[in-house]
Amino acid sequence: MNVNALAKLKEIVRIYELFRSPGGKIISLPSGKGGVGKTVVALHLGAALTQFYATAVIDMNFALPNLHSYVRELPDKTLTHYLTGLCRLEEVEKVKVKVGNSVLHVYPSRSIVDIAKKPELEKIVEFLIYLKNKYDYIILDLPPGISKYSLYPVRLSDCVFIVTADEKASYLDATKISKIFGLSGVRVSGYIINKYEKKRDFEFENVVCKIPFSPDVKKFPEVWNKRYFKPKLVKYFTELAEKISQMC
Numbered sequence: 290m291n292v293n294a295l296a297k298l299k300e301i302v303r304i305y306e307l308f309r310s311p312g313g314k315i316i317s318l319p320s321g322k323g324g325v326g327k328t329v330v331a332l333h334l335g336a337a338l339t340q341f342y343a344t345a346v347i348d349m350n351f352a353l354p355n356l357h358s359y360v361r362e363l364p365d366k367t368l369t370h371y372l373t374g375l376c377r378l379e380e381v382e383k384v385k386v387k388v389g390n391s392v393l394h395v396y397p398s399r400s401i402v403d404i405a406k407k408p409e410l411e412k413i414v415e416f417l418i419y420l421k422n423k424y425d426y427i428i429l430d431l432p433p434g435i436s437k438y439s440l441y442p443v444r445l446s447d448c449v450f451i452v453t454a455d456e457k458a459s460y461l462d463a464t465k466i467s468k469i470f471g472l473s474g475v476r477v478s479g480y481i482i483n484k485y486e487k488k489r490d491f492e493f494e495n496v497v498c499k500i501p502f503s504p505d506v507k508k509f510p511e512v513w514n515k516r517y518f519k520p521k522l523v524k525y526f527t528e529l530a531e532k533i534s535q536m537c
């Protein structure tokens with residue numbers, strides 16, 4: 290066997306080990322179009338899941354990461370540093386965010402534009418195995434569209450939910466990436482329709498939820514910490530978390 294074939298085989302075994310290893314479930318949130326709300330859905334879904342399960346949200350948008358802007362903190366050592374060889378796995382830092390009665394662990398990433406080094410995507414496998422031992426659910430906030438940066442993490446995920454906004458162009462792109470995932474052997478568990486305004490009837494077979502258009506999405510984590518009044522958004526994401534915990 291030549292060296293190249295052996296390296297490929299080793300990679301396949303490594304990924305197989307990831308799937309076989311017990312522990313947390315990896316949930317991917319890809320989309321066709323950008324700006325549909327993947328990042329806010331990842332955070333609010335994480336907030337809902339962490340009320341019952343140990344949950345982490347990971348920024349996998351290495352070109353234009355923005356989880357840090359929601360949690361208002363960008364650690365010195367992030368997943369991007371690990372993937373570019375600038376720190377060890379155990380050194381990757383998280384931000385602890387109080388949501389309701391629990392704490393959500395958020396792993397922001399530094400942009401590769403700042404670091405000016407190419408990430409080794411294959412190292413994501415070790416990072417995810419490491420997290421699977423710590424958490425029940427690991428939510429991946431991905432870049433939009435189809436590229437190796439979205440496809441690679443999606444292929445390592447236990448459940449894939451395509452996020453689409455309630456508009457025609459977004460629905461069409463969601464349909465397209467779903468087809469491409471199908472051709473790549475990735476099973477889509479369902480669709481999350483975000484910014485829902487009941488404008489159009491576009492039917493997907495397995496819509497897991499419709500999150501309404503609401504300015505409350507920007508109030509993360511505050512909406513989860515209101516004592517007496519729970520905004521509707523909390524209810525929607527709690528229902529979504531219940532559904533997802535039954536599916537994954």
Ligand SMILES: Nc1ncnc2c1ncn2[C@@H]1O[C@H](COP(=O)(O)OP(=O)(O)O)[C@@H](O)[C@H]1O
Nearest residue numbers: 323324325326327328329484501502503504506
């Ligand atoms: N349900 C919603 N209602 C209102 N605004 C939303 C909703 N979901 C997302 N947004 C807004 O849309 C913009 C894009 O959201 P973001 O999560 O960054 O999208 P993506 O990660 O898919 O690029 C943000 O300004 C966000 O506040």
Ligand SMILES: [Mg+2]
Nearest residue numbers: 327328350355
């Ligand atoms: Mg985003």
